[in-house]
Amino acid sequence: MKKPQVLTVHDIAKLAGVSAMTVSRAFNSPERLAPSTLSRVQEVVRQTNFVPNAIAGSLRSSRARLVAAVLPTLVGPVFQETVRSLSRELGERGYQLMIGESQYETAKEDALLEALIGRRPDGIAIAGIMHSAEGRRQLITARIPVVETWDFTPTPIDMLVGFSHERIGESVCAFLHDRGYRAPAVIMASDRRALRRAEGFQRQADSLGLGKIPLIVSDAPGTLAAGRSGMAELHEQHPQVDSVFCSSDMLALGAMIEAQTRGISIPDRLAVIGFADSDMAAHLQPALTSVRIDGTRIGRTAAQLIVDRTEGRPPSEKIIDVGFEIVERAST
Amino acid sequence: MKKPQVLTVHDIAKLAGVSAMTVSRAFNSPERLAPSTLSRVQEVVRQTNFVPNAIAGSLRSSRARLVAAVLPTLVGPVFQETVRSLSRELGERGYQLMIGESQYETAKEDALLEALIGRRPDGIAIAGIMHSAEGRRQLITARIPVVETWDFTPTPIDMLVGFSHERIGESVCAFLHDRGYRAPAVIMASDRRALRRAEGFQRQADSLGLGKIPLIVSDAPGTLAAGRSGMAELHEQHPQVDSVFCSSDMLALGAMIEAQTRGISIPDRLAVIGFADSDMAAHLQPALTSVRIDGTRIGRTAAQLIVDRTEGRPPSEKIIDVGFEIVERAST
DNA sequence: CTGAAAGCGCTAACAA
DNA sequence: TTGTTAGCGCTTTCAG
Numbered sequence A, B: 001m002k003k004p005q006v007l008t009v010h011d012i013a014k015l016a017g018v019s020a021m022t023v024s025r026a027f028n029s030p031e032r033l034a035p036s037t038l039s040r041v042q043e044v045v046r047q048t049n050f051v052p053n054a055i056a057g058s059l060r061s062s063r064a065r066l067v068a069a070v071l072p073t074l075v076g077p078v079f080q081e082t083v084r085s086l087s088r089e090l091g092e093r094g095y096q097l098m099i100g101e102s103q104y105e106t107a108k109e110d111a112l113l114e115a116l117i118g119r120r121p122d123g124i125a126i127a128g129i130m131h132s133a134e135g136r137r138q139l140i141t142a143r144i145p146v147v148e149t150w151d152f153t154p155t156p157i158d159m160l161v162g163f164s165h166e167r168i169g170e171s172v173c174a175f176l177h178d179r180g181y182r183a184p185a186v187i188m189a190s191d192r193r194a195l196r197r198a199e200g201f202q203r204q205a206d207s208l209g210l211g212k213i214p215l216i217v218s219d220a221p222g223t224l225a226a227g228r229s230g231m232a233e234l235h236e237q238h239p240q241v242d243s244v245f246c247s248s249d250m251l252a253l254g255a256m257i258e259a260q261t262r263g264i265s266i267p268d269r270l271a272v273i274g275f276a277d278s279d280m281a282a283h284l285q286p287a288l289t290s291v292r293i294d295g296t297r298i299g300r301t302a303a304q305l306i307v308d309r310t311e312g313r314p315p316s317e318k319i320i321d322v323g324f325e326i327v328e329r330a331s332t
Numbered sequence C: 001c002t003g004a005a006a007g008c009g010c011t012a013a014c015a016a
Numbered sequence D: 001t002t003g004t005t006a007g008c009g010c011t012t013t014c015a016g
Helices: A009-016 A020-028 A035-048 A054-061 A080-092 A106-118 A133-142 A165-178 A192-207 A224-237 A249-261 A279-283 A295-310 B009-016 B020-028 B035-048 B054-061 B080-092 B106-118 B133-142 B165-178 B192-207 B224-237 B249-261 B279-283 B295-310
Strands: A066-071 A096-101 A123-127 A146-149 A159-162 A184-189 A215-218 A243-246 A271-276 A289-292 A319-321 A325-327 B066-071 B096-101 B123-127 B146-149 B159-162 B184-189 B215-218 B243-246 B271-276 B289-292 B319-321 B325-327
Touching: A009 A020, A009 A035, A020 A035, A054 B054, A066 A080, A066 A106, A066 A295, A080 A096, A080 A295, A080 B096, A096 A106, A096 B080, A096 B096, A106 A123, A106 A133, A123 A295, A146 A295, A159 A295, A165 A184, A165 A192, A165 A243, A165 A271, A165 A289, A165 A325, A184 A192, A184 A224, A184 A249, A215 A224, A224 A243, A224 A249, A224 B279, A243 A249, A249 A271, A249 A279, A249 B279, A279 B224, A279 B249, B009 B020, B009 B035, B020 B035, B066 B080, B066 B106, B066 B295, B080 B096, B080 B295, B096 B106, B106 B123, B106 B133, B123 B295, B146 B295, B159 B295, B165 B184, B165 B192, B165 B243, B165 B271, B165 B289, B165 B325, B184 B192, B184 B224, B184 B249, B215 B224, B224 B243, B224 B249, B243 B249, B249 B271, B249 B279
Parallel strands: A066 A096, A066 A123, A123 A146, A146 A159, A159 A319, A184 A215, A184 A243, A243 A271, A271 A289, B066 B096, B066 B123, B123 B146, B146 B159, B159 B319, B184 B215, B184 B243, B243 B271, B271 B289
Antiparallel strands: A289 A325, B289 B325
């Protein structure tokens, strides 16, 4: 008796009394088959639970129907909207999403990139702009459409959907200053983009004559626990601080909890502002002022750029600045 | 002039003056090459940024070095630990993770599964046990190692790393009763596993003579906003309630915020207990009692089961119950 | 230690 | 509308 291996188009073809090509067409262009042929093939497919081998299909057609994403972290609210909308948008267009986590480490990012490039995806979406020369070279040589996101540069590797972290830092500092806060601080996770927001913040502070801004840094990604301990440290070392910009809403929530525990009233004695404006921000008590990034739009646009390019519709814009908005709520 | 297409092993072979097979070996079994040959090939690879086509490799060797995961949601704290540890553990062993989100819908789960099976991954990890007969059949015929997780059944499709939701519901109800709470309620997202916890909770309540337990249901996945509105509804319709079991820590946080806003003191007038014991639970104010699930262990074990099976080391246990633990903190 | 031949399962291109 | 042929890029297998 034969070993019942996993079936191939040829097996299905034999069972349905047609050629392998006809089976292939039943999946990829059913409208080109005679209805009777189609339904005969479909019946066999149904009975056998046959699923064609997409690996072989990709190799032959050099279309993977697969898009890769590189993220620093899957944890926390910051990239969640983007991942979701990428996943959805791609799913609707018949593409699969493959995710890799670089854990905020350049070496891991490079290794990951190489593993992903090897699978010849139709496109790669990266959170952040690529900094390692090695990684840039690999991406360019691979000739795979690349979308850098969640950051900004006038000279992306290929396409970009993002915004300027420096400008956010400047805007937040000016925003707090406008509302009368004169002793701001920053609590951040040690990631490159948060650092650039802090730099923008300091630059604006300099031009407003506010001097050196206290800066508390924890490991990335920012967690509630880090927000609490950051706030504790800040309060002990810089009791005069009247406002704090946190590099994520999770950190901000931790900072608020710690402040409330210490009897520091928000926003009366301390203003708190978060980053990313995740779902939770509007529903905290007090509601959290946060920098809104349209993560859904970033994911959707990245998916569209890649799919359009793959399917031969070159996008009109290769660099898209989605901007940001400070959503003012009760915490400031 | 020739079009500089993406390179193949043959191109590298020509440049290094060896055969394609030797280039292949330089990647897959470098120890079997003469050091001088190896370094010559590596030099060419370095100069050209060559990355071998893993699609072709997989097709020929029928080893994908790819594992697929199916999750109901990427949002929220519940599955994050599991995804992280899956991703890490697989990464360390040279496998890639491909993630699909079923959005708590059986139809999407089936479609996703088919798309994933088509890529012939070395294994599939699923959050939850497969309920659709269609899905089960596909998985079985595909002959791909499957690990069902985050749930329990004595008859998994293949392997299982999970725990019983019914028993959690029972334990939590008994736990609250032990501490003197006599009017418990449940706030949950409408997902199948949360429902089974609620059923276990009700069953225990019945045997304790507590009568019908108020149940507030919101859309899955549970969010902070849903926790707030659930708590509001609960407080208006059942003001006598003295304790509430929430189906995620996010819901619990929302419930706590709403209670605090309404001046309901926790745990004096209301006890709150969450589910999954995410990072944040210990750091909330008051610290949240939660049902701890070792999500990291689930992810790690699932990865090991799949990799071991793939590499010809059949696992000794196919069904692993990781259990759970109620971590008591200040909120109860 | 290295190479040549064959073929994984599918689909592009062409033919009937 | 359907079938035939060839080959995508790699690695298994076998030979040297």
